[in-house]
Amino acid sequence: MNRKRLVPLLMMLIATLFTTGCWDKTELNEMAIVSAVGLDRNKEGKLVGTFQIINPGNVAGALQGGGGTNPPISIYRATGDNVLELDSLASTKISRDMYFAHANLVVIGEELAKEEGLNDIFDAFERSPEFRATTRIVIARGVKARDIVETLTAIDKVSAEKVIKTIETTEKTQGKNISINLQEVIKNLLSTGKEPIISGFTVKGNTGKEDSMENTMSSDIEANPNAVGIGVFKDGKLIDWLDGDKAIGSMWVLDRIESTNLNLDWEGKKDAITYQVIRQKTNVGAKLVNGKPKISIKVRAEGDIREVNVPLNLTDTHVLIDLEKKLAKDVKKEMEVAIVRAQKNKSDIFGFGELMHESHPKEWKKLEKNWDDDTFPKLEVDVQVETFIRRTGLRNKPFLSNLKKKDQ
Amino acid sequence: MASFFKQKRQVKQREKKKEDTGQSKSKTPDYIDSSISANLEKVKKKTGNSPDIIIRTLKIGQNPEIKTTILYVQGLIDNPSVTDFLIESIMKNPHLSEKILPQEALDVISEEVVSLGGVETVKDWEKLFLSLLSGDSIIFVDGINIALVASTKGGERRSIQEPSTHLTVRGSREGFTESNATNIAMLRRIINSPNLWIESMKIGTVTKTDVSIMYINGIVKEGIVEEVKKRLNRINIDSILESGYIEQLIEDQVMTPFPTLNHTERPDMVAGNLLEGRVAIFVNGTPFVLVAPAIFVQFFQSVEDYYNRFDIASATRFLRIIVFIISIVGPALYVAATTFHQEMIPTKLLVIVAAQRETVPLPAVVEALLMEMTFEILREASLRMPKAVGSTMSIVGALVIGQAAVQAGIVSPAMVIIVSITAIASFATPSYSIAISARIVRFGFIICAGTLGFYGMILAFIVLIVHLCSLRSLGVPYMTPLAPLNPEGLGDTFFRRPMWAFKERPKFLANENNLIREGDNQRPLPPESRGMKTSDEKKGEGNES
Numbered sequence: 001m002n003r004k005r006l007v008p009l010l011m012m013l014i015a016t017l018f019t020t021g022c023w024d025k026t027e028l029n030e031m032a033i034v035s036a037v038g039l040d041r042n043k044e045g046k047l048v049g050t051f052q053i054i055n056p057g058n059v060a061g062a063l064q065g066g067g068g069t070n071p072p073i074s075i076y077r078a079t080g081d082n083v084l085e086l087d088s089l090a091s092t093k094i095s096r097d098m099y100f101a102h103a104n105l106v107v108i109g110e111e112l113a114k115e116e117g118l119n120d121i122f123d124a125f126e127r128s129p130e131f132r133a134t135t136r137i138v139i140a141r142g143v144k145a146r147d148i149v150e151t152l153t154a155i156d157k158v159s160a161e162k163v164i165k166t167i168e169t170t171e172k173t174q175g176k177n178i179s180i181n182l183q184e185v186i187k188n189l190l191s192t193g194k195e196p197i198i199s200g201f202t203v204k205g206n207t208g209k210e211d212s213m214e215n216t217m218s219s220d221i222e223a224n225p226n227a228v229g230i231g232v233f234k235d236g237k238l239i240d241w242l243d244g245d246k247a248i249g250s251m252w253v254l255d256r257i258e259s260t261n262l263n264l265d266w267e268g269k270k271d272a273i274t275y276q277v278i279r280q281k282t283n284v285g286a287k288l289v290n291g292k293p294k295i296s297i298k299v300r301a302e303g304d305i306r307e308v309n310v311p312l313n314l315t316d317t318h319v320l321i322d323l324e325k326k327l328a329k330d331v332k333k334e335m336e337v338a339i340v341r342a343q344k345n346k347s348d349i350f351g352f353g354e355l356m357h358e359s360h361p362k363e364w365k366k367l368e369k370n371w372d373d374d375t376f377p378k379l380e381v382d383v384q385v386e387t388f389i390r391r392t393g394l395r396n397k398p399f400l401s402n403l404k405k406k407d408q
Numbered sequence: 409m410a411s412f413f414k415q416k417r418q419v420k421q422r423e424k425k426k427e428d429t430g431q432s433k434s435k436t437p438d439y440i441d442s443s444i445s446a447n448l449e450k451v452k453k454k455t456g457n458s459p460d461i462i463i464r465t466l467k468i469g470q471n472p473e474i475k476t477t478i479l480y481v482q483g484l485i486d487n488p489s490v491t492d493f494l495i496e497s498i499m500k501n502p503h504l505s506e507k508i509l510p511q512e513a514l515d516v517i518s519e520e521v522v523s524l525g526g527v528e529t530v531k532d533w534e535k536l537f538l539s540l541l542s543g544d545s546i547i548f549v550d551g552i553n554i555a556l557v558a559s560t561k562g563g564e565r566r567s568i569q570e571p572s573t574h575l576t577v578r579g580s581r582e583g584f585t586e587s588n589a590t591n592i593a594m595l596r597r598i599i600n601s602p603n604l605w606i607e608s609m610k611i612g613t614v615t616k617t618d619v620s621i622m623y624i625n626g627i628v629k630e631g632i633v634e635e636v637k638k639r640l641n642r643i644n645i646d647s648i649l650e651s652g653y654i655e656q657l658i659e660d661q662v663m664t665p666f667p668t669l670n671h672t673e674r675p676d677m678v679a680g681n682l683l684e685g686r687v688a689i690f691v692n693g694t695p696f697v698l699v700a701p702a703i704f705v706q707f708f709q710s711v712e713d714y715y716n717r718f719d720i721a722s723a724t725r726f727l728r729i730i731v732f733i734i735s736i737v738g739p740a741l742y743v744a745a746t747t748f749h750q751e752m753i754p755t756k757l758l759v760i761v762a763a764q765r766e767t768v769p770l771p772a773v774v775e776a777l778l779m780e781m782t783f784e785i786l787r788e789a790s791l792r793m794p795k796a797v798g799s800t801m802s803i804v805g806a807l808v809i810g811q812a813a814v815q816a817g818i819v820s821p822a823m824v825i826i827v828s829i830t831a832i833a834s835f836a837t838p839s840y841s842i843a844i845s846a847r848i849v850r851f852g853f854i855i856c857a858g859t860l861g862f863y864g865m866i867l868a869f870i871v872l873i874v875h876l877c878s879l880r881s882l883g884v885p886y887m888t889p890l891a892p893l894n895p896e897g898l899g900d901t902f903f904r905r906p907m908w909a910f911k912e913r914p915k916f917l918a919n920e921n922n923l924i925r926e927g928d929n930q931r932p933l934p935p936e937s938r939g940m941k942t943s944d945e946k947k948g949e950g951n952e953s
Contacts, residue, residue, distance in 0.1 A: 025747045025861070027772060028765040033750075033758065056763035101751030102758060130751070161755070 032096040035073065036160035038145030039121060040109035042079060047112075047121075049086030050146040051076045051098065052160055059157050071213055072157040075150050083124035100130040105160040106137050106182065107201065109145040110238065117236035118196075122186055133183040136164050139231045139238060141200035148201055151210040151225050163225055167199050170227050175251040175260035176244070177227045189236055192368055193353025197250070200229045200241060234347040234372070242341065249338030252331060253297060253350045255282035262303075264326055266310045274307035275327055278390065286355040288363060293375060295352050296382040299331060305392045311401035314392045328385040335383050343377040352379060437532040444475050444550040451479065454537065461540075466498055469508040475550040476513070484543035486562020493523045494545055494558055510551040517547060518556055526559035538616060565590070571673035571695070573840060576712040583673045584695035588618050591690050591697065594675040595622060599682065603627075609640060617648040618692035622678075627685050629919050635882055636687050636700065651691040651698045658700075660880045665848045667841040668881040670702040677711045683925075685918030687882075701882035701917065705890070705901045707842035708732065718906040725902055731836045735846045738830035739776040740857035740865055742823070747772045748861030760822075767817035773858025775819055779827040780851065782809055787831075888916045908932065 038050035058070040078089035091098060106125065108118065125131045140148050148163065156162040170177040177199040188196035203225050209215050210223035230247045232240040242250055251257050257280050263271035280301035287294045305314065305323070313319055342349050353371045357364040367375055441447050448463060455461050460482040467473040476498065480490055498504060501521045504513065518527045530536050530546075531554055540546050543561035568590065571583025584591045592606060603625040610616045619640065623633055639658040648654060651671055659668045672678060673695050678688045681699045689698040708728045713721040745752055746761060753761065768775060786805040793801055813819045830850070837843040849872065856864035879886035889897025897914050899905035908930035912923040 025771075025858075026750070028746050028750065028758075028762045029768065031750070033755075033762060035755070054759055054762075056759045057766050059759050059763060099750065102755045104755065132751075158759075 026097060026099070030096055031099040032094050034098050034100050034103040035158050036105040036107060036149050036163070037100075037103055038107040038109070038140070038149035039083075039112055040140075040145045041112040041116060046079050046081060047083070047086060048146065049078050049080070049083070049090060050107075050149045051078075051090050052149045052158075053094070053098070054102075054158055069213070071152055073152070073159065075146075075211065077146070083121060087124075100128060101132065103131065103160075104135055105163055106135055107140050107145040107148045107163075108137065108198075109140050110142065110200075112145070113139050113231065113233075113238035115237075117238075118185065118189060118233070119236040122182065122189075125182055126186060131182075133181065135182045136167065137180055137182060137185050137198050138163060138167065138201045139198050141202045141228050141231070141241065143203050147203050147210060148225050151203055151223055152213065152215045153225065154216045154221055159225065163201060166225070166227050167201075171251075171256070172258045173260075175248045175257040176229075177247070178230055178251065178254075178256060188351075189233075191351075191354055192371065193348060193355070193357050193364075194351035195347045195349050195372075196233045197242070197349045198231045198233070199227060200231050202226055202228050232342070232345055232347050232349055234345065239347060240341070240345050242338070245334050246338050246341055249334035249336075250342070250349060252280075252282060252299060252335050253284070253338060255280075255284075257282075257301075261306070262327055262330055264323070264330060266312070269310055272308070272310045273305065273312070273323065275303050275323075275387075275389070276306045277301050277303040279303075284350070284352070284355055286352065286359045288360055291363075292380070293352075293356055293360075293363075293367060294380045294382070295355070297335065297384065299335070299383070299385045301327075301331065301385070301387045302390050303387070304390055308398040309400065311398060311403075313397055313401065315396045320389050320392075324387045324389055327387040331385045331387065332383050335385070336381075339381050339383075343379065346372055346377050348372060348376045352376065352381075437534060439532055440530070440536065440548075440553050440555055442551055442553040444477055444548050447548050447555075448477060450533070454533075464495065466495070468498060468504040468513060470505065471507055474508070474510050474513055476517075477548040477550075479540060479546040479548070480560065481541060481543065484541070484563050485545060485560045486543075489524055489560045489562065490545055494547075494560065497521045497523060498547075510549050514549050514552055514554060514556065517549070522547075522556075522558050524558050524560065526557075528557045530555045530557050538610070541616075542618075561589075568594070574672060574674050574677065574710065574838065576674075576710065576715070578715045579711055580674070580676045582675055584675060584697055586693050586695060588620055588690050588692040591675070591695075592620060592622065595678060595682075595688075598675055598679040599624065604682070607633075607637070611640065611643050611645070611654070612648040613644070613646050615647040615649070619648065619654065620690040622682065622688040622690060623686075624682050626922050627683065627913065627918055628687060629685055629917060632685075632687055632701070632882060636689070640689075648691060650694045651689065651696045654689060654691055655698055660882065661878075664875065664879055665845040666704070666876065666879060666886070667707070667839075667845065668702055668879060668886060670699045670706055670839070671696040671841070672699060673697075674711060680711060680714065684913055701884040702886075703881065703884065703888050703916075704876060704879075704886050707839040708837070708902075709900075710838045713904055714907075718904050721904045722902070725904060728837060729902055731833045732842070732846060735830055735833035735837065735843070736849050737853055737865065738833065739780060739823075739826050739850065740853035740868075742826045743772045743776050743854055744857035744861045744865055747858065761820070764820040764822050768820050769818070771858070772823075773854065775823050776826075776854050776858070777851070779809070779819055779823055780830075780854065783827055783831050784847070884916055889914070906931075 033054045033056070034051050035054050036052035038052070040048040040050070042048050053074045053076060055070070055072055055074050059072045076090045076093050078086045078093075080086045080089050087098065108121070112121075125135070126133070138148070149159070151159050153159045153162040156165060164179075167177045167179045171179050178197055180196070180198055185196045185198065188194050203210055203223050205224055206215075206222040208223075215222050229241045229243040230250065231238050232242060248257070248260055251260075257277060260277050262275040262277065264273040264275060266272040280299060283298045285296045285298075287296065308314065339350070348371065353364075353368075353376065356367060356371075441450070451461065451463075462480055462482055464478045464480075466476045466478065468476050478490075478494060478498075498517060498521055501516075503516050503520060508516065514529075518529070528539075530539065536546060536555055536557070539557045543563065545558045545560045547556040547558065549556075565587050566585050568582050568585055570581045582594060584594065596604065601624065604622065605625045606620050606622050608618060608620045611619045621633065621636055621640070636658070640654070643654070643657050645653070645657065655667075655669045655671065661668055670681075672681075678697050678699060682688055686699050686701065689700065691698070708725055710724075713725060716724075746765070750758060765772070770778065786801070786809070790798055790801045790805075809819075810824060814821050814824060834843050834846055834850075837846065853865060853868050856868040858864075860867065877885070877887050877891050885892060888894055889901060894914075894916055896912060897916060899909070900914070908926075911926050911928075913925050915923065
């Protein structure tokens with residue numbers, strides 16, 4: 001190409017760069033960073049949205065403002081028929097553009113989850129290019145979603161962050177909760193062979209004051225969001241809550257236990273020995289025996305003895321083998337209870353159906369129709385647990401055994 | 409467009425005319441007159457009777473006495489050689505106090521009297537003035553139309569000092585001086601080979617600057633020296649005051665922010681480059697020696713890389729590349745991320761940045777450009793300021809930018825951090841010339857990032873890389889050995905291979921018939937016995953022998 005044509009062409013190309021203006025540019029101080037979204041249902045059956053917006057200047061750690069006296073978050077509410085309407089209604093109250101890319105938490109009110117279900121809510125979240133597929137979902141248990149979104153918290157200034165971290169930590173250390181994101185929930189809603197489970201969250205304490213700064217002024221926080229149990233869904237609707245052992249049992253089956261404590265009774269003393277699981281593996285297999293589906297679960301867990309409140313000689317291998325057997329029995333019991341509960345709910349939260357689909361795709365077509373209502377509740381599940389004690393902590397015999405000797 | 413071609417033609421015609429006049433001048437040289445007074449008159453006339461040209465008239469011989477004149481330029485000559493070996497010798501020589509003919513006198517002076525290294529005869533004025541003004545002494549003898557030129561170059565010069573650029577911890581402390589002769593001698597001291605060849609020429613119609621090309625015969629690629637000479641001979645300019653003049657007149661590509669010729673103040677760096685097959689161009693009057701051809705990765709190499717062990721050298725090179733990239737894209741990345749791609753910043757970081765930007769009235773792009781400009785102003789001011797004011801400068805700069813601007817809420821502290829990191833990064837690049845290029849390119853990147861975000865930055869990157877690949881230095885592609893790929897050459901780019909594995913000179917620079925620079929099996933090994941010989945073993949060895 002000669003210079004005669006090249007120069008005007010280049011100039012035109014450069015001109016296009018400037019005529020576009022600043023393509024989708026938003027300055028940081030032109031946007032409202034939404035950290036959490038709460039969805040409730042009011043008496044008229046309308047959707048009530050609560051948007052938690054970060055007030056950057058008041059989050060401690062930032063240079064200006066200092067934080068402390070002013071709340072680090074601001075709440076905006078809107079009532080409408082669908083999620084997008086909520087967004088546009090809330091926008092009329094905020095001077096800035098709502099930015100959802102950092103909304104890491106969606107709280108769904110228990111009432112909404114029970115009565116209307118999740119199916120009508122999630123499309124807007126999934127469709128939006130701003131919203132993350134990794135946004136965590138929790139159910140507000142016993143309270144409104146807005147109560148959780150509104151609550152001011154102390155250590156993590158932004159309560160959305162506190163909620164997410166709490167779920168993650170309890171899942172990791174206790175196995176009592178499940179940290180589940182938007183993408184997983186939608187995937188499970190779609191699957192015929194698996195139902196979603198979502199962690200529950202509540203606010204305990206003086207629930208009238210959770211949205212004022214006074215809440216965080218005291219060292220003993222008056223209203224504090226807590227993780228409680230796991231919500232079980234069927235056909236997109238909340239039907240049951242799993243707590244304590246049942247929650248842990250479900251997590252064992254789901255192979256999502258990272259670490260948990262097992263309490264063992266010993267010679268009549270309740271919860272005398274505590275065993276901490278440090279790693280485990282659950283293998284679930286699906287079989288067809290005489291045309292009937294059968295599930296076999298094999299668990300291998302490894303852990304340490306962390307507390308012994310009975311005089312017990314831990315140096316003795318036989319004692320340890322005994323302990324291992326008892327532990328395995330306990331775990332098995334936990335799991336079986338969880339499975340029975342799920343079968344009673346007719347909700348395949350463990351994904352046994354999905355497993356059947358994977359291993360026997362042809363037969364699944366027949367099984368699929370009646371899976372939830374007929375096959376799953378009557379499913380034969382075989383649980384095998386093997387536990388192993390890796391360490392017994394820094395001492396061998398508990399000091400209690402020395403005390404006993406003195407008494408003699 | 410037609411007018412453009414016309415212009416070109418006119419320029420060509422003008423050039424032709426110039427050549428014609430130049431040739432006609434050289435065809436009829438101006439010869440020296442036999443009369444001393446006429447000659448002196450001519451010198452005075454030509455130099456405008458400048459007082460630093462000293463004319464010393466002596467009388468030699470007897471019956472008749474012959475007038476002899478010594479001409480030299482004050483300050484350019486070495487005083488002892490002129491007074492002791494020239495004037496004193498002529499005055500006290502017994503042969504010259506006898507009866508002597510003018511013709512003989514000249515021979516006697518050149519052969520017996522003047523005890524200096526170089527004595528030549530000169531007939532035409534042009535050569536005479538060149539010698540005179542470069543520090544030689546001229547001897548006229550009355551009645552003879554030949555002058556003697558005695559080499560008495562000297563005078564005050566800066567001594568050899570530590571170079572002020574390309575500083576190293578390890579390595580030679582010598583830096584080039586302003587004198588070509590000294591500089592060339594420094595190279596001779598490092599490379600004791602007769603193959604170290606030097607060619608000299610005078611460039612500049614007024615300054616007549618001494619320019620020397622140096623290369624190692626046998627190692628330099630065929631054609632490169634010819635190319636350099638061709639380009640140097642093409643130069644037709646009144647003055648060459650620094651090697652930068654030459655650089656700008658012989659480089660391959662004019663429209664580029666990147667340097668296509670390297671320059672250095674370090675003799676060891678020049679020696680290393682010569683041994684890789686490059687050509688050095690020495691220009692009198694500057695300590696900066698040009699080295700050509702230059703490749704992009706060369707600007708990230710320091711001589712110290714070769715003095716340190718290879719792992720350390722490779723790590724530092726890697727760091728320099730990272731630093732270079734930071735110095736180009738640092739502020740652009742911040743602008744793009746905070747104005748277009750907020751989702752890419754972790755929530756907590758975003759909150760902190762957002763809190764800082766809360767009070768800032770300007771868009772991030774403007775803020776970035778403003779701060780970068782302020783930094784450039786500061787840098788430029790502190791470079792040119794007298795040293796006494798320099799400290800005031802830095803205090804005011806630090807206070808204004810670091811403190812007041814942030815406290816006033818005009819700029820955000822995050823931006824100050826970004827600009828400071830970028831500033832430090834741009835100073836951490838070993839070559840000053842590529843650091844300047846990075847600074848210019850950086851502004852382009854900020855604008856692209858501010859208008860189109862990461863997309864714009866990627867576009868700018870593509871343009872940058874394509875541009876870099878299009879460059880050449882004396883015909884050698886600028887991005888070799890990366891593009892075109894030269895796998896063997898990669899051993900001295902971002903990674904420097906161990907010294908014992910440096911078998912060959914770079915193929916794209918050195919003569920292909922003479923690539924081997926190192927013998928086989930150069931890898932050092934511990935002694936087989938590890939020096940733990942027992943007395944039994946020693947005995948055994950003895951028995952065997």
